[in-house]
Amino acid sequence: MPNLSFVSPTRNSPWGTYLSQIDAVEPYLGHLSRWVETLRRPKRALIVDIPIELDNGTVAHYEGYRVQHSLTRGPGKGGVRYHPDVTLEEVMALSAWMTIKNAAVNLPYGGAKGGIRLDPKTLSMKELEKVTRRYTSEIGIIIGPTQDIPAPDVNTNGQIMAWMMDTYSMNVGATATGVVTGKPIPLGGSLGRVAATGRGVFVVGREAMRRLGIDMEGARVAVQGFGNVGSIAAKMFAANGAKIVTVQDHTGTIHNDNGLDMADLLQYVALRGGVEGFKGAETIANENFWDVKTDVLIPAALEGQITDARAQRISTRLVLEGANGPTTPDGEAVLADRGIVVVPDVIANAGGVTVSYFEWVQDFSSFFWTEDEINLRLDKILIGAFKGIWETSEQHKIPLRTAAFTVACTRVLQAREERGLYP
Numbered sequence: 230m231p232n233l234s235f236v237s238p239t240r241n242s243p244w245g246t247y248l249s250q251i252d253a254v255e256p257y258l259g260h261l262s263r264w265v266e267t268l269r270r271p272k273r274a275l276i277v278d279i280p281i282e283l284d285n286g287t288v289a290h291y292e293g294y295r296v297q298h299s300l301t302r303g304p305g306k307g308g309v310r311y312h313p314d315v316t317l318e319e320v321m322a323l324s325a326w327m328t329i330k331n332a333a334v335n336l337p338y339g340g341a342k343g344g345i346r347l348d349p350k351t352l353s354m355k356e357l358e359k360v361t362r363r364y365t366s367e368i369g370i371i372i373g374p375t376q377d378i379p380a381p382d383v384n385t386n387g388q389i390m391a392w393m394m395d396t397y398s399m400n401v402g403a404t405a406t407g408v409v410t411g412k413p414i415p416l417g418g419s420l421g422r423v424a425a426t427g428r429g430v431f432v433v434g435r436e437a438m439r440r441l442g443i444d445m446e447g448a449r450v451a452v453q454g455f456g457n458v459g460s461i462a463a464k465m466f467a468a469n470g471a472k473i474v475t476v477q478d479h480t481g482t483i484h485n486d487n488g489l490d491m492a493d494l495l496q497y498v499a500l501r502g503g504v505e506g507f508k509g510a511e512t513i514a515n516e517n518f519w520d521v522k523t524d525v526l527i528p529a530a531l532e533g534q535i536t537d538a539r540a541q542r543i544s545t546r547l548v549l550e551g552a553n554g555p556t557t558p559d560g561e562a563v564l565a566d567r568g569i570v571v572v573p574d575v576i577a578n579a580g581g582v583t584v585s586y587f588e589w590v591q592d593f594s595s596f597f598w599t600e601d602e603i604n605l606r607l608d609k610i611l612i613g614a615f616k617g618i619w620e621t622s623e624q625h626k627i628p629l630r631t632a633a634f635t636v637a638c639t640r641v642l643q644a645r646e647e648r649g650l651y652p
């Protein structure tokens with residue numbers, strides 16, 4: 230299985246999952262399959278040591294990464310994750326999924342991702358700021374508004390982006406708003422970016438439901454992960470008539486067969502940091518999340534959640550991937566056998582990077598759009614991209630994931646071919 234000396238993926242690990250997705254698309258690439266090997270290796274991977282002085286006076290070292298999987302269609306683009314389980318292999322896979330996602334919605338970017346192996350909940354704000362600034366300086370040699378543009382991902386947000394933008398700007402001696410997206414509005418952030426990924430999950434989900442004949446009104450929805458992506462997707466599904474029956478986050482799993490009250494739950498989570506203990510729902514065992522009968526299941530937390538064993542138990546019609554890489558190859562095979570449709574991450578959660586692109590364009594032109602303009606353009610791009618992927622899936626009789634990869638990899642490899650190889 231290992232195709233590179235510096236990682237040891239397994240079949241269902243993130244990079245192993247990505248490689249199996251590339252294997253699946255290869256037969257649909259025609260003469261471009263000659264170039265497919267470029268997709269099986271990252272262009273560039275940087276590992277950095279991040280030493281900081283903690284509040285108690287001791288020195289701690291953290292491991293950070295920035296991987297640029299592809300720069301063929303434009304600058305690298307993709308988020309930065311803070312999590313204790315972050316590894317080089319995971320960041321490689323996340324960066325590769327950015328290449329595919331950006332091409333699937335036809336944004337003029339390659340793909341990149343970054344991360345720091347740490348638990349931000351154990352750090353004070355001051356320590357978090359130090360880690361962020363040091364990490365930004367260390368990766369400063371490969372990022373920049375026309376080179377690679379980070380953004381928020383798990384456990385990072387507008388504040389982290391503000392520190393990154395400020396550090397990079399200090400180092401280059403000029404304010405560089407375009408170096409990161411997902412910034413606070415006063416620093417050149419875009420209206421609509423915070424909600425964009427969750428909004429996109431809803432918009433793409435609604436399109437898929439329409440095609441599959443699933444009524445939005447009363448549809449039973451379960452959501453794993455109630456952070457930026459999961460909470461906003463859940464709110465939009467509920468606002469459009471669906472019933473959010475089950476929500477799981479890192480604190481626990483709650484269930485209400487009549488539908489959870491989203492306004493109350495959002496307020497509760499904002500105050501308490503998690504869903505555990507929410508009144509108006511029963512608490513169920515975490516593993517039972519996978520047994521709840523639903524019409525739509527939205528994994529919106531981490532990779533590798535839908536394993537073979539869980540896929541056997543899932544009772545739903547549509548899996549809508551808010552998270553990156555939530556379904557393992559073994560899990561996906563079982564879902565396919567059972568006739569459960571999967572709308573893949575590379576289109577379902579592409580709303581965030583699409584509005585990041587709008588933010589980058591607005592920063593370059595110093596001309597800012599209204600939220601209505603942003604949402605209109607976002608919906609149009611996602612609906613158009615999903616239509617193309619759906620039609621490709623019907624044309625070749627292939628799953629939506631392979632169809633999305635066919636559209637995206639064709640764009641990347643066409644660009645690769647036209648650029649040529651020689652320096």
Ligand SMILES: NC(=O)C1=CN([C@@H]2O[C@H](COP(=O)(O)OP(=O)(O)OC[C@H]3O[C@@H](n4cnc5c(N)ncnc54)[C@H](O)[C@@H]3O)[C@@H](O)[C@H]2O)C=CC1
Nearest residue numbers: 382383384426454455456457458478479530552553578581
């Ligand atoms: N923020 C963004 O714009 C985008 C995020 N994504 C992906 O969406 C997913 C979620 O990201 P965000 O919402 O931004 O992160 P977040 O940090 O805002 O929220 C993460 C959520 O996952 C939950 N979670 C963590 N570990 C869990 C576990 N073991 N079991 C159940 N729940 C768990 C947390 O409690 C939290 O509710 C990730 O896969 C990320 O890569 C994809 C596209 C864009």
Ligand SMILES: O=C(O)CCC(=O)C(=O)O
Nearest residue numbers: 307308380382581582585
């Ligand atoms: O907004 C961005 O640039 C990237 C978001 C991201 O990391 C993702 O789509 O997974």
